[in-house]
Amino acid sequence: MEIDIAAYYERYGPMVLRRCRFLLKDEERALDAMQEVFVKLLENQHRLEGTYPSSLLYRIATNVSLNMIRSKSRRKTDTNPDLIEGIPGSEDIAEQTAVKDFLDQLFQSEESNLKSKAFGKPSTREIAVMYYLDSMTYEEVARETGLSVSGVRKRLRTLKKKAIQLEGVAHAETS
């Protein structure tokens, strides 16, 4: 039986739109992303079993928005290594935006097929957003993604190394 999309939208649409707005900073793109989130929900409604819809929708919204950001970040070439210092524990909106931009830079070269990952196996990028941008704990990221806590730690450790390398390259370019 197909889900009542109007009812789902009425309950969860505003949350999804706020999430997309926060990540995309553009009303039209956020609206587009929000609709896409519900299309993906329709396609994968069987995944709703045994989970809170809000959790699933929030994750889909994150990935759909990240895919859209990725298409823009392809064209970005500047780097700002100072942002590395600002990654952990940012709560201020401006700082969070800077963290998001930094994550965009960090994953600029990542060629993994994010398009198909509305959910399912999490990308490192998604994990990074949950941890750094959404201030989730390792345990919360693990719960959301289905990974083990040690798996989350490992992914983030690798990411940190990559960030440090990026910082090194940027430093070398500017000195």
Place this chain on the structure above:
Amino acid sequence: MPKLPDWKLERYVLRELPEEELQEINRRRETDPEFDLEMKQAETEIEESNRKILSRYSADEMAAKIRRRAEAAEAADTIDTAPEEQDRQREEAETTSESTVWHPVFALPRVVFPAAAAAALALFILFSGQFSYLGLPGLNNGAGGMEGAYESFESFESGIRLKGMENMEPGIRVFRRTKDGEAELLKPLDHASEGDLLQLGFLTPRAEYGVLFSVDGRGVVTLHSPSSTDKSAELADEGPVLLDTAYRLDDAPRFERFYLVSSDTFLSSGDVIDMVRDYIDSEGRLPATSNALNSTKKLSEISEGKVKWYIFTLKK
């Protein structure tokens, strides 16, 4: 006490946190008046935001749009299960693509290619200014106010010889630039991705009037040829047409579907785009097979002459 992160706050308001966390937050609210006040304010803000969003984007309107998009997505899948059309498109592709890779072998200025040189290279359709009368495929502003599907347009190099355009049957050709700078002739139903650089070509039956446009997985229509709705769709010469710029696919999901409509009498690209927009508004989507396109009365009435539709779908 730290403020709750947005994701947790949203789920708290929806009462969709695990019971244990829900109770923990409620306990904090009971014992920490400052936190309780923060939560009350946050709940009020979210309720107000919900009200504004649902007022601006009503559930009925959004649900209808989401269903249309879902149907468009399903239509993309439908073509996989339309064996006749699939076979026809594949057969056509196979007969026109013995070699699917061609190489940039020389460079030509973007001017009309001299007839003598063209004769000497009769096997190849040259990517040069001889097609420039068609103009460049329009950015968004050229499509009669319709939103464009592509994030940017970039030129392929001049002077590329194209295998796949020679001796072609009427229809649409799509080339994709490979990482090593070569180009690949794509077949209908091939997979393409966001960021792919594509070049379009087409041939109409009698090369009189032709309009090439595409519809993506979001239902966005983009006019490719002529460059804008105020330009003529009349084709100056017989023979295949290759647009003189290429473009990168954007992140529209699921498919990019190209449509070519030709007529032996006057055909207006503006009328075509208006009709497509009206048709999608009323029916949800355009037909996804050439047979269906050609047998749809409304679509065949776009010109007084003999109208013929062609289709080429890329999956994403």
